[in-house]
Amino acid sequence: MQVPNIPVSVTSQPPVKPVAKPSGHNPPPLANIPLGMAGQAAKAHPVAVKPAHIANIPTGMAGGQLPNIPIGMAGQPPIRMKGTIIGALAASADDGYDGIGICGWLLTAVSWGLVMVTLPFSLCVCFKVVQEYERAVIFRLGRLLSGGSKGPGIFFVLPCIETYQKVDLRTITLDVPPQEVLTRDSVTVSVDAVVYYRVSNATISVANVENAHHSTRLLAQTTLRNILGTKNLHEILSDRESISGNMQIVLDEATEPWGIKVERVEIKDARLPEQLQRAMAAEAEASREARAKVIAADGEMRASKALREASMIIEQSPAALQLRYLQTLNSISSEKNSTIVFPVPIDMISLLKKSE
Template identity: 50%
Template sequence: MTKTVLHGNQCATIISVVKQYKRAVILRFGRVRSVSPAGPGIIWIIPCTDTVIIIDLRTQSFNVLPQEILTKDLVTVTVDAVVYFHVLKPLNCLLHVQSHKHATELLAVTILRNILGQYTLSDLLTNRESISQAVRKEIDNGTVEWGVEVERVEIKDVILPYELQKALAAEAEGTRIAKAKIIEAEGEIKAAENLRDASKIIMQKPQTILLRYLQSLNYIASQQKTTILFPFPIDIPDHQK
C-alpha cells in the first residue's frame, strides 16, 4: 500500500507499507540506500529518485522436471524432485544474481544429475533420504553467495524402464522360490532326524509301536466319519521283552 504526501502542488514523498514477510530494497539514483533492506512497516520514498524492489522472504518451491539419470551401474532411470528454499539476504539476492529463483532451478538440475550419477540403482532406491541431504548441501553451497538458503530437497519418484521392472520382479520371485526350497529342505532334514531318534526309541521299547498305531487310528477317526480297515489280530508285543 502506498500513499502520496503532497506539499503545495508538488509531490514530495510517498508512504509505502511493507508487509511482515517481505523486505524492500531502495535504490536512490541507482545506489542502494543505507536503510536497505527496509521493513516491515512504513517506508518513505522520494518519487523520481527512488526505486523500490520488494523481496519475498517466505519459503518458495519448484519442481525439478523429470531427468534421465545414468546410474553408477549403467542403468538409465528417470528422476523428479522438488526443492524448497527461501531468501536469507535480500541485498545479495538482488545484487549478486539476476534472477535468484531461475538460477537456483538451473543449479538444482545440474547438481541433481551429477550426484545421482555417483550412486548405483540399489542405493538410489533404498537411500533416498541420505541422497536428498547430499543434494541439498551441495545446492546450498552454490546459492549461499546469492543470499538463498535451500531448506530441503525431496526426490519424489524414481521411474524404472518397463523391461527393467519385469527383470527385477522375476529376480525377486526367483529369490523367494529359492528361499522357500531351502526352508523346505531344512524341514525335511529335521523331520528325518526326529524319525531317526524315534526309531531308536521304538527299537528299545517295541510296545510303543502299538500305541503309535492306535493313536494314528484315533486321529483319522476324529477327522471325519469313515470306515477304517486294519489287520487283525494285531501282534501285541510282550511287555516282558
C-alpha cells in the same frame, strides 16, 4: 618504473607566455571534463598556465623537481595520484560519476516539491507497508539506496524517481521435476527431489541475479543430475540420505552469492524402466524360490532324522505303536467330515505277517 627526482633549472627554460582568452567564450572547468577528453578540451579552449597557480603541487617542487610519474602513461586515462594534477582531475571525474549528478538532484527536488504541493493526498502514494515476512528493496534513479532493504512496517517512497521491489523471506518449497539420469553402472533411472530454501539477503537476491527463484530451480536440476551420475544404482536406492546431504552442500555454496539459503534437500522417488523392473522382479523371484527349496530340503532332512529316532523308540516298545494308532484315530474323528474309519487291531496285522 619511475623517473627519479632530478632537479631542473628553472632559469634555463623559456618563460611561459599567457595565451589570450577569447572574448565572449569561457572554457569549461577541468573538473567537468570526462576522462580521456582533457586533450580535446585543451585544444578547443587554450588556458593560460601559470607556474604559481598550478593546483596540488607538493611542497619541495618549487625548485623545479619533476613529480614521480610512471613512464608510458601519456596515452592512458588519468590515475588518482595524491598531490598531482592527474590525481585532481581523476578525483573530480570519479566524484561526478559516483553521485546522482545535477539532474538527479533536480529530479529529487522536483519530486519533493510535488509531494509538498499535493499534501495530504501524496501521503497515500508515498507511504508503503510490507509484512513481517517481507522486505522492500528501494531504487532511486536506478541506484540502490544505502542502508539495505526496508521493513517490516512502513517506509517512504518518493514518487516518480523511486521504485521498490518486495522480497518474500519465507521458506519456499521447490519441487524438482523427474530427471533422467544414467548411473555409473549404465542404468537409466528417473529421480525427482524436493528442495526447501529461503531468501537470506533481500538486497543481494535482487541486485546480483535477475530471477533468484528460477536460477535456483535450474541449478537444483543440474546438481541432481551431476550427483546421481557418479552413483551406482544400488547406492541411489539405498543411500538417499548421503545423496541429499551432498546436494544440499553444493546448492548452498552455489546460491550464497544470490542471497539464497538452502535449508533441506530430499530425494522423493527413483523410477526404473519397466524392462529393468521385470528383470529385477524375475531375479528376486528366482532367488526367493531357491531359498524356499533349500529351506524345504533342510526341513525334510530334519524330519527324516526325527522319524528314524521315533521308529527306534517304537521298536523297543510295541505299545507305543498302538498309542500312536489311537492318537491318529482321535485326530481324524475330531474333524467334521464324512470319512469312515474301520479300525483293525494291530495283532491281526502281526498275525498276517507271521503267516506269510
